[in-house]
Amino acid sequence: MILEMSNIKKHFEDCEVLHDISLNVDSGEVVSIIGPSGSGKSTLLRCATFLEKIDSGTIKYEGQTIAHTPDGEKPIYLPKKEMVKVKSYFGLVFQQFNLFPHFSVLRNVCDAPINVQKRNKEEVEEKGRELLAKMGLADKADAYPFQLSGGQQQRVAIARALALNPDILFFDEPTSALDPELTGEVLKIIRQLAEEKMTMVIVTHEMSFARAVSKRVIFMDGGYIVEQGDPEKVFGDPSEERTKQFLRNYQQ
Amino acid sequence: MSLLTMILKMAEGLSKTCAIFFLTLLFSLPLGMIVALLRMSKDKVVSSVTRFVISVLRGTPLMLQLLAVTYGPYYLFGISVSRNKLIPVVIAFSINYAAYFAEIYRGGIESMAKGQYEAAAVLGYTKTQTFLKIILPQVIKRIMPSITNEVVTLVKDTSLAFTVSYQEMFTIGKQIANSQTSFTPFVVAGVFYFVFNAIVDFGMGKIEKSMQYYK
Amino acid sequence: MKKLFTVLLAGVMVLSLAACGKTAESTNTFTMGIDPEYPPFSSLGDDGKYTGFDVEVCQAVCDKLGWEMKIFEVNWDEKLVQLDSNECDCVWSGMTILDSMKEAGYVISAPYYDNTQVLLVKSDSGIATSADLAGKDVAVQLGTSGEGLLNGDLSDMAATFNKVITCDSFLKCFTELDGGAVDAVFVDLPVAVSYAQEHDGFTVLEERFGDEQYGIAFRSGDEALCKQVEDAVKELVADGTYKKIAEKYPDIINNLIFLQ
Numbered sequence: 001m002i003l004e005m006s007n008i009k010k011h012f013e014d015c016e017v018l019h020d021i022s023l024n025v026d027s028g029e030v031v032s033i034i035g036p037s038g039s040g041k042s043t044l045l046r047c048a049t050f051l052e053k054i055d056s057g058t059i060k061y062e063g064q065t066i067a068h069t070p071d072g073e074k075p076i077y078l079p080k081k082e083m084v085k086v087k088s089y090f091g092l093v094f095q096q097f098n099l100f101p102h103f104s105v106l107r108n109v110c111d112a113p114i115n116v117q118k119r120n121k122e123e124v125e126e127k128g129r130e131l132l133a134k135m136g137l138a139d140k141a142d143a144y145p146f147q148l149s150g151g152q153q154q155r156v157a158i159a160r161a162l163a164l165n166p167d168i169l170f171f172d173e174p175t176s177a178l179d180p181e182l183t184g185e186v187l188k189i190i191r192q193l194a195e196e197k198m199t200m201v202i203v204t205h206e207m208s209f210a211r212a213v214s215k216r217v218i219f220m221d222g223g224y225i226v227e228q229g230d231p232e233k234v235f236g237d238p239s240e241e242r243t244k245q246f247l248r249n250y251q252q
Numbered sequence: 253m254s255l256l257t258m259i260l261k262m263a264e265g266l267s268k269t270c271a272i273f274f275l276t277l278l279f280s281l282p283l284g285m286i287v288a289l290l291r292m293s294k295d296k297v298v299s300s301v302t303r304f305v306i307s308v309l310r311g312t313p314l315m316l317q318l319l320a321v322t323y324g325p326y327y328l329f330g331i332s333v334s335r336n337k338l339i340p341v342v343i344a345f346s347i348n349y350a351a352y353f354a355e356i357y358r359g360g361i362e363s364m365a366k367g368q369y370e371a372a373a374v375l376g377y378t379k380t381q382t383f384l385k386i387i388l389p390q391v392i393k394r395i396m397p398s399i400t401n402e403v404v405t406l407v408k409d410t411s412l413a414f415t416v417s418y419q420e421m422f423t424i425g426k427q428i429a430n431s432q433t434s435f436t437p438f439v440v441a442g443v444f445y446f447v448f449n450a451i452v453d454f455g456m457g458k459i460e461k462s463m464q465y466y467k
Numbered sequence: 468m469k470k471l472f473t474v475l476l477a478g479v480m481v482l483s484l485a486a487c488g489k490t491a492e493s494t495n496t497f498t499m500g501i502d503p504e505y506p507p508f509s510s511l512g513d514d515g516k517y518t519g520f521d522v523e524v525c526q527a528v529c530d531k532l533g534w535e536m537k538i539f540e541v542n543w544d545e546k547l548v549q550l551d552s553n554e555c556d557c558v559w560s561g562m563t564i565l566d567s568m569k570e571a572g573y574v575i576s577a578p579y580y581d582n583t584q585v586l587l588v589k590s591d592s593g594i595a596t597s598a599d600l601a602g603k604d605v606a607v608q609l610g611t612s613g614e615g616l617l618n619g620d621l622s623d624m625a626a627t628f629n630k631v632i633t634c635d636s637f638l639k640c641f642t643e644l645d646g647g648a649v650d651a652v653f654v655d656l657p658v659a660v661s662y663a664q665e666h667d668g669f670t671v672l673e674e675r676f677g678d679e680q681y682g683i684a685f686r687s688g689d690e691a692l693c694k695q696v697e698d699a700v701k702e703l704v705a706d707g708t709y710k711k712i713a714e715k716y717p718d719i720i721n722n723l724i725f726l727q
Contacts, residue, residue: 099371112375333647419633427614431615433571
């Protein structure tokens with residue numbers, strides 16, 4: 001099991017965003033999370049990637065406990081030093097790409113492996129160029145983010161996440177900020193990664209894509225996991241009324 | 253007195269004007285960053301004390317601060333007035349400009365998108381690395397025009413050093429103007445400041461240009 | 468009856484206005500340009516009112532001529548520019564008469580005061596003559612005759628000093644001396660004497676420098692105004708008012724030309 005999140009609770013101010021959510025992801029699994037906005041999907045990803053602190057629950061990567069609340073009080077995270085290593089277990093691709101505008105494309109991809117993971121510069125850059133080639137951006141290594149289209153920027157962001165050799169990759173609505181004609185090139189890359197057995201958790205509004213690429217689909221609403229299972233089952237014959245309603249709205 | 257003698261005499265003072273200018277930048281630019289970080293501190297006491305100090309420094313004339321730094325220690329504690337006036341002048345200028353720079357830095361830092369911090373956090377950068385490698389270079393690019401403004405103002409503000417009898421270019425100009433009953437030295441001073449600022453403008457423009465490779 | 472009195476009063480005022488004829492606009496105010504930091508000639512008193520020998524004499528002159536006196540604080544090193552720009556009608560504030568002023572066309576009154584420059588030092592400094600100041604620092608006020616002397620007639624003496632510091636007020640000169648940043652202040656005799664009397668631990672050196680005189684400066688073309696003021700002063704001297712005022716300022720009374 002690569003990721004085990006159990007009994008995660010999270011609230012902002014007075015608003016309970018995650019009610020006792022549990023999510024396990026197996027190696028090679030592709031999980032899509034769908035649901036209306038405000039359902040807690042993104043917060044769940046942000047908790048898994050430590051951008052938000054959980055109120056209670058347990059997060060484990062590779063069986064190692066990273067955060068837990070043993071006495072039900074404040075969550076205990078691993079000390080900062082060890083978190084650097086933990087962060088190499090996963091990568092996160094943002095809706096808004098969040099590339100570093102002052103770094104060239106290649107440096108965006110290679111800077112963290114070199115300066116955070118302290119890997120050999122030549123090797124990292126060679127790998128970086130390979131990744132960019134795989135993303136169809138071999139000729140953009142020396143360009144700057146502002147010179148790229150949104151779709152190209154998002155592919156750089158994926159390469160940047162992959163450069164750290166993560167065991168699991170999270171996508172937070174990776175195509176929502178893109179013009180419709182550019183979503184295809186990003187989805188193609190994710191599909192390609194799925195074929196290579198990359199473990200991925202994808203928060204998305206692209207229903208047909210989620211249906212096609214994922215092994216498991218989770219439908220979240222109001223901070224709860226309402227339904228999950230095989231995509232054919234969830235999309236084709238959902239058992240919960242709320243799921244049906246959501247999908248119906250989506251098809252209109 | 254011939255115009256040439258006048259110019260030469262004032263040019264002698266120009267080295268002192270430059271000393272104020274460069275030393276002030278040397279100290280106030282980093283000091284401003286420290287002040288900005290204190291101002292943004294999560295500790296309420298630290299941030300509000302810093303905020304108060306900044307508002308005093310920005311809310312009172314630099315001329316008064318020069319007098320306070322130069323003569324204050326003597327009147328308050330009996331510490332001798334410094335014979336080398338460059339010391340109190342640079343201290344007063346550095347503190348004053350640090351307050352202005354601090355607010356510029358703070359504006360720049362606070363204008364940075366949250367996503368930059370989050371991307372860096374997920375990639376495993378430490379807080380220091382994030383600040384120095386990711387945030388600061390972008391902030392500097394963003395605040396360059398405001399910094400240039402302050403630097404240009406600093407060139408002109410050096411003339412305030414006359415209030416504590418530091419013999420920089422403008423003080424010498426005033427002396428000549430007075431003894432010769434002539435306005436010419438002020439014209440010369442104006443030309444000096446204009447040329448000085450033209451050079452500053454050119455240099456700052458170069459720096460701004462060097463950061464225009466990205467948006 | 469009351470009405471008649473008012474009419475008469477108005478008539479008198481009109482007549483006195485016409486008689487004054489100070490300027491083309493014939494306003495009856497007279498604005499005196501002073502350095503408010505130059506006691507005992509002109510200064511801002513503890514009560515916030517201007518005082519000093521020159522201020523009192525000017526007030527007496529205005530009273531005599533039926534003018535309303537106003538005071539304008541000049542920036543000493545720009546006093547003549549401010550005079551030219553009509554911010555004041557005269558500069559009357561222990562002002563040293565310089566040849567350059569006359570050359571520049573300003574109307575200068577007959578001198579009324581003989582001034583002498585001296586060195587003020589700390590009593591415990593062991594400095595007894597100007598020769599002891601070789602290699603030491605001396606302060607002088609920007610725009611004063613003392614500064615002119617050090618740059619001109621006395622430049623040989625100034626060259627023996629380590630440096631001459633010009634301050635923009637006497638207060639700063641004295642603070643520099645008091646605070647130990649300079650070793651002597653080169654200053655007008657009466658100013659030095661009054662400072663040494665009010666503050667312990669200061670000595671005026673015996674040596675006397677320069678021989679300059681104080682006068683009142685008017686704009687070029689204001690000869691008539693100058694004459695009016697000079698005549699009024701003469702009357703004040705004649706009727707004893709001038710002496711009465713001078714007796715309030717013992718530091719300077721011996722140098723007043725009209726009383727000699």
